[in-house]
Amino acid sequence: MSEYPPIPGTTLFDGSQARKGYALNKMCFSFNSAACREEFVRDEEAYMHKYGLNEEQAAGIRGRDVLGLIRAGGNAYYLAKFAGILGLNMQDIGALQTGMTVDEFKAKLKAYA
Amino acid sequence: MAKIVGMLTTSHVPAIGGAIAKNLQQDAYWKPFFDGFIPVRKWLDEVKPDVAVVLYNDHGLNFFLDKMPTFSVGAAPEYHNADEGWGIPTLAPTRGDVDLSWHLINKLIDREFDITTCQEMLVDHAFTIPLKLFWPQSPCPIPAVPVCINTVQFPLPSAKRCYAFGQAIGDAIRSWDSEKKVVVIGTGGLSHQLDGERAGFINKDFDLKFMDSMINDPAWATQFSIHELVEKTGTQGVELLMWLAARAAVPGTLQKIHSNYHIPISNTASGLMALAAV
Numbered sequence: 001m002s003e004y005p006p007i008p009g010t011t012l013f014d015g016s017q018a019r020k021g022y023a024l025n026k027m028c029f030s031f032n033s034a035a036c037r038e039e040f041v042r043d044e045e046a047y048m049h050k051y052g053l054n055e056e057q058a059a060g061i062r063g064r065d066v067l068g069l070i071r072a073g074g075n076a077y078y079l080a081k082f083a084g085i086l087g088l089n090m091q092d093i094g095a096l097q098t099g100m101t102v103d104e105f106k107a108k109l110k111a112y113a
Numbered sequence: 114m115a116k117i118v119g120m121l122t123t124s125h126v127p128a129i130g131g132a133i134a135k136n137l138q139q140d141a142y143w144k145p146f147f148d149g150f151i152p153v154r155k156w157l158d159e160v161k162p163d164v165a166v167v168l169y170n171d172h173g174l175n176f177f178l179d180k181m182p183t184f185s186v187g188a189a190p191e192y193h194n195a196d197e198g199w200g201i202p203t204l205a206p207t208r209g210d211v212d213l214s215w216h217l218i219n220k221l222i223d224r225e226f227d228i229t230t231c232q233e234m235l236v237d238h239a240f241t242i243p244l245k246l247f248w249p250q251s252p253c254p255i256p257a258v259p260v261c262i263n264t265v266q267f268p269l270p271s272a273k274r275c276y277a278f279g280q281a282i283g284d285a286i287r288s289w290d291s292e293k294k295v296v297v298i299g300t301g302g303l304s305h306q307l308d309g310e311r312a313g314f315i316n317k318d319f320d321l322k323f324m325d326s327m328i329n330d331p332a333w334a335t336q337f338s339i340h341e342l343v344e345k346t347g348t349q350g351v352e353l354l355m356w357l358a359a360r361a362a363v364p365g366t367l368q369k370i371h372s373n374y375h376i377p378i379s380n381t382a383s384g385l386m387a388l389a390a391v
Contacts, residue, residue: 004340009311010348012340014267018178029177031198067310076308076348077172077265081198089128090380094312105313109377112315 013075021073024060027051028078037085066097115213115289118160118296119370119389120363121153122327122356123246125169125239125300128379130201133245146383149373150246153387156370157247160389162296164210165257166217166282166362167240168355169300170264172197174237181266182229184278186221187259188214192236204241208256213289217258220285226278234259243300257298264301264352272342273335275354279361286362299359301352303374304345305381314347315382320374323353327386328369331360349381356386363390 011017018025027048030036040047048058060069064086069079083093095105129146132138138147174197176182190211194204214230221228236259244253260282263269270278286295303323306314326333334342334357342351367388376382 004338007311007340007344009309009314010306010343011309012267012343012348013265018266022178025178029173032174032196033198034196037198066308070308075173075178075265080307081173084199090307093307094380097308097310097312108313109315109380112317112382113376 011070017073017075019073021057021075023052023054024057024069024073025075025078027053028074028081031081031085040085064096066093115286115291115293115295117283117286117363117390118162118294119367119387120297120299120359121243121247122299122359122384122386123243124302124378124381124383124385125242126379126381126383127197127199127201127238127242129242129246130204130238134202145375146373146378149371149375149385152371153247153385156387156389157296161294162255163293164213164255165244165296165298166213166260166286167243167257167298167300168260168262168279168358169239169243170352170355171261172237172239173265175231175235176261176265178266181263182261183263183270184226185229185231185261186214186218187234187236188218188230188232189234192234192240192257192259194237194241195235197237201238204245205252207236207241207244207253210256210258212291214258216289217260217282217285220288221281224281224284226281239300243298247298262354262358264349264354267339269339269351269354271339272337272354272357275358276332276335276361279358280364282358283362283364297359297362299355299357301355302346302350303353303382303384304347304350306347307349307380309348311347313380315376316345316347316350317376317382319345320382320384323356324372324374324384324386327356327360328367328388331357331364363388366391
């Protein structure tokens with residue numbers, strides 16, 4: 001356990017997450033390759049099976065549920081490669097995780113200036 | 114002996130690569146970011162460094178969780194960029210400087226930084242985009258040596274440790290038996306968080322204080338634990354470790370050539386600094 005209090009809305013990708021999310025992250029890492037992205041798009045279920053995703057991870061992929069995928073051990077950098085397949089950019093992903101529209105999320109960012 | 118001419122730090126957001134490919138530098142969204150590089154390029158034209166040492170963090174191109182070195186040093190004659198999976202263009206390879214690589218490796222291990230050495234190393238946007246911003250020509254006109262710090266998997270090396278790592282890199286460069294002029298580059302940050310319910314978090318006050326500390330009090334941020342840095346700057350804002358290490362490599366009083374800070378570029382508070390050795 002961490003000696004520090006948790007940071008709200010934040011999951012540190014530590015050893016516990018890295019162990020839990022290994023299969024999911026390994027699948028997402030494979031999306032660096034165009035051939036692997038195509039193979040995933042052709043048959044998502046078969047591709048997830050090939051990498052041994054557990055049910056929580058598979059459900060997160062099926063539901064495009066970013067927060068669920070983080071809970072299932074997903075790491076932001078590898079998950080971003082999955083987002084790339086879906087054609088989503090970082091503002092889309094931000095909006096999905098915060099329950100905002102993309103315009104609201106962009107306005108939130110701009111308001112920090 | 115080799116001479117360090119100064120240090121450069123910049124954010125390295127992937128979307129910058131897309132903007133360059135689409136020639137959007139003068140677009141209203143991008144102009145405040147790209148215009149920051151004009152005075153820095155002018156300074157580089159004057160000091161003409163021969164080689165760059167680039168401190169950056171890999172985002173899952175070269176390293177996966179199967180093997181995750183805390184500190185790694187490139188020792189390749191050439192560094193290739195590749196498909197990162199999120200649709201940004203692949204940039205031309207960058208030449209390495211293998212003599213400098215092995216000098217760094219030998220000296221760092223001598224100083225008890227037991228780094229991982231990489232004779233093959235793919236370099237991602239955190240290495241290629243900053244070089245492209247500082248030297249828009251393709252390929253990059255000067256060779257570069259990549260030095261990677263893990264910010265993917267916790268535990269990360271502490272700010273204090275990264276600062277000491279930077280000091281050792283600076284000492285190693287200055288002891289290199291070469292007449293070459295070296296520029297040290299640190300890429301990443303500033304405050305941003307991509308993941309979780311706190312996605313979109315930015316901390317302007319902290320960023321500005323940190324940028325000020327780079328000039329006047331370079332070890333300031335070493336007082337914070339990694340946990341505190343994540344809390345203050347976001348899960349990816351912790352990439353300021355690269356800035357700290359780059360600054361530590363070029364100690365003492367530096368002359369500010371230029372700095373720029375702009376919110377937002379993608380989800381990031383973007384920062385740029387060029388400091389010259391005096």
